Amino acid sequence: MLQVPQIRFLLADDPGAGKTIMSGMLIKELKARYSVERILILVPPLVVRQWQEELLEKFNEHFHIINRNVLKEYGGKNPFVANDLCLASMYWAAREDIKLLIQEAEFDLIIVDEAHKMAAYTHGTIKKRTSRTKLYQLGESILRKAPHCLLLTATPHKGDMENFRHLMKLIDEDIFSNISGNESLREKTNPFMIRRLKESMKNFDGTPLFPKRTTKTIKYTLTDEELALYDAVTQYVREHFNRAISNGSNSTAFAMMLLQRRLSSSLEAIHLSLRRRYKRLVQLYKQTEQEGKSILKN
Structure with missing residues (x-):
C-alpha cells in the first residue's frame, strides 16, 4: 500500500x-x-x-x-x-x-x-x-x-x-x-x-502462521423425506445454475450454489432460503411485467 x-x-x-x-x-x-x-x-x-x-x-x-x-x-x-x-x-x-x-x-x-x-x-x-x-x-x-x-x-x-x-x-x-x-x-x-x-501467510522463518485447515467428510443416512428434498433442491440448482452460467449471470450461479450449502446446514435454513428466493422471484416477475407494459404503452 x-x-x-x-x-x-x-x-x-x-x-x-x-x-x-x-x-x-x-x-x-x-x-x-x-x-x-x-x-x-x-x-x-x-x-x-x-x-x-x-x-x-x-x-x-x-x-x-x-x-x-x-x-x-x-x-x-x-x-x-x-x-x-x-x-x-x-x-x-x-x-x-x-x-x-x-x-x-x-x-x-x-x-x-x-x-x-x-x-x-x-x-x-x-x-x-x-x-x-x-x-x-x-x-x-x-x-x-x-x-x-x-x-x-x-x-x-x-x-x-x-x-x-x-x-x-x-x-x-x-x-x-x-x-x-x-x-x-x-x-x-x-x-x-x-x-x-x-x-x-507465513512467519519470517517460512513456517505457516496459522494451523493448516483440514476437511473431513462424515457419512450419514438420510430419511426418505430428506432424500426427496435433497434431490429436488439439487435438480433445481443444477437446472438454474447451468442456465445462469449460459446467460453470463455469475451472481445467480453463486446464489444457486449457496442453496445446496443451506440444504446441508439444516431443514430450517433451506426452507428460509427457498421462501426468500420465491419472494424475490415474484418481485422480479411483477417488476418486469410492469416495465414491459410501460414500454408497450410508449
Whole structure:
C-alpha cells in the first residue's frame, strides 16, 4: 500500500488475519511520514471500544470515540473538527446530521471496517436503476473527498458483480470504466484490492502462521423425506445454475450454489432460503411485467 502516493485500497484478508493490526501499522507509517494528521475510523457499533483499546495498546494511538453523548458535551461545537483522531459507529455516522459534521471535518485518512455494509444494488433488466443504502451514501459523501481511504472486509463481493463494482467505486469512481459488463472482476488484476488467505501467510522463518485447515467428510443416512428434498433442491440448482452460467449471470450461479450449502446446514435454513428466493422471484416477475407494459404503452 505504501508504494503509491495516495492510499486507496480494499483490504479483504481472511477473517482473523489481522486487518485491524494492518490498519494500525498503516496509521503509524503514514503519521511518521507526515502524510496524514486527521484520521477517522468507522466501525460497527459493537466493536468501537475494541478498536479503541487495540489501537491504544498496540500502537499507542488514542482515538476519541465520538457518539451522541460526546456531541452533547461539545454543545454547538463539532467534535469531529476538535479531535484529530476520531472513532465512531458507522450506523450513527450515516445519519444526515452526523454526516454533515463529518463532511465539515475533512479528514486525511478514513478507515471503514466491515465496508461491505456500504452496499448499493442494481435492479431491473430493461431499465436498470441503482438503490443505495444510507451507509453507501455516507461513503460517497466522505470517502471520495478524503486523500487516503482504506476499506476492510472479509467478504468483498458476495458473488454479486454489480454490488462489488459499487463498493470499488467508493475507492476509485472510474476503476471499471474500461471493463465490459460480462467480464469477471478477478482479484489479481484489481490494483486497489489486497486479499490474502490464512494458508498463504507465513512467519519470517517460512513456517505457516496459522494451523493448516483440514476437511473431513462424515457419512450419514438420510430419511426418505430428506432424500426427496435433497434431490429436488439439487435438480433445481443444477437446472438454474447451468442456465445462469449460459446467460453470463455469475451472481445467480453463486446464489444457486449457496442453496445446496443451506440444504446441508439444516431443514430450517433451506426452507428460509427457498421462501426468500420465491419472494424475490415474484418481485422480479411483477417488476418486469410492469416495465414491459410501460414500454408497450410508449
